[in-house]
Amino acid sequence: MQTLEEAELCFPQLLNTSCKKHIHPQSEAMLIYIVLSSISLLTVALNLLVIISISHFRQLHTPTNLLLLSLAVSDFLVGLLVTPFQILLTEPCWLLGDLVCVLYYFVPTITLSASVVNMVLISVDRYVAICDPLHYPTKITAKRVQILVFLCWGLSVFYSVVLFYDNLKQPGKYNSCYGECVINVIGVVDLIFSFIIPISAIIILYVRVFVVAVSQARAMRSHITAVTLKSSATVMAKKSEIKAARTLGVVVAVFLMCYCPYYCVSLSGYELVIGSSTVALFLIFSNSCLNPLIYAFFYPWFRKSVKLIVTLEILQPHSCEANIL
Template sequence: MEMSNWGVTNTENLTIQYCFPDNNLSCSKSIRPEAEYIVVYIFVSVTSVFTVFLNLLVIVSISHFKQLHTPTNVLILSLAVADLIAGLILMPVQGMKLIEPCWYFGEIFCSIFPLILYVVGTASLGNLVIISIDRYIAVNDPLRYPLKVNNKRVVVSIVVNWLFSFVYSFYLLYESLIYPERNHSCIGECILYVKMEYLILDSFVCLVAPCCVIFSLYVKICFVANYQAKQLNSATDKKARSEKKAARTLGIVVLVYLLCWTPYYLATLSFGHDENDALVINIMQWIVCMNSLMNPFIYAMFYRWFRLSAKYILTLKILEPSSEYFSLFPEEK
């Protein structure tokens, strides 16, 4: 059984104190220069606030404006909810773990926090797989796309995805959740127990298999899109370009996700969550969380509707009567 250290770092060459000086069962902790704490806490605070703010913009935009109530955007909404949770909960705690060796959030949250991390990560990946399938159908069979894909079916797929993510994550972390006393040997420590076979299983379920599915779908999308570009006439060319652009943008989202998560899985399999490599694992987990900040920037770069909807929200035009019917695609007028 492997241990993932959620609260202990290397204390070599650093002053040693106790997490809870008044408790005889307290863990020891290293004291770093004050400047390090200030820099890390400012960085973590800024990135967390930006992540929450930007993903709220995505959520409000898609929820409020009627033009954005499409199957693809509903999937983006689900992804933004996962990113919002990451900004609210995961990023502050993960950022604190980079500099603070003690766990001050209690035994219960020590058990729940890894579950939140796994559920959010698995649900995000599930959203990306569904998005890839959605884009494949849109490009490969555009005429029957409205018949095959609608908001109701997408919502059902999202609910199933989140339920699966919770059940799967609970299965992986069952022992840690049922026996929280195993998560620490002293007060102020938070250790996650994960069997190596579960780490291998998780790497396959949440990295290898989805990568194969997503990669194969996007290869097919590229071939179909290029073929259609040569065959379509000018009347349908605009719609084809729009679908191709959407597929390319969401393909970038998928690529960024994989770039953020792959180092984490490689690190966990290589180090086995060894205590001596806790800092490396914490950094990899922080990179994973940073993915939640990157997605809104990708939308802003490639989606004009997001830039326009954000403008309406920030200038409070969203409060005007019938603002939900504002046009976000003026070129279509």
């Protein structure tokens, strides 16, 4: 009887303090492994293509694409570091220790926070491009965007340290038994700074962008007001900006659909204690895989650059000067 009881514990030698195993059916566990592994590999591969494309081809070195590059880096890290470790949480016991448990949640918070801030910056970029196009080249420069991206990642690291300070100071503090991985964060703080403030900013900016873009599109179609006085090149430039705003609007909309369920749980008043794999968290991680698919569907330059990468034509001399726009 004692042997049978010990077999159900994560650490049989610790009879009084070990967690009990909650074993999933083998078929269910195998399905989870396959799905998460596939998503992880796909996320890494697709975002690596985005990173190589924007980094290699000089035509893509624009302020907007630099923001997409930063977003792709955060998505790449999710696929490389976050999703594989999510598989470990499907195991009946956590065997990697308390410190690794904290780091498991600490690293994703950095990458996911960076994704949120990048989305805000993308919304600001589109707002200026559509609502103040004449001053866009002077307001949104590559140098300024590089500084903003650096601040984005620095702010994400700082925010994660503050959010997980109690857990980093004393790993395993909130575990009720050995073999458990539970992290406690200040739900109200995370809700306000990771969801309410940035999501409100994104929605307000894109509602404004949508209204202005629709009015500009109608003006260009009917050839009225000041648009008739512009050159055809200017009209084409505006069409390009509106198309870019529409595409990035899809990226933002998918982002909101993936992130809202998780934080809506917090809005309902539920205490944010992270201890197991949830559908809402899984939805957040899957967003990192969806962004490159959106680029492939809407951006011809991405499809062209992927073709050059896959066929190894980027190894040719002066391939960075290729015309892919």
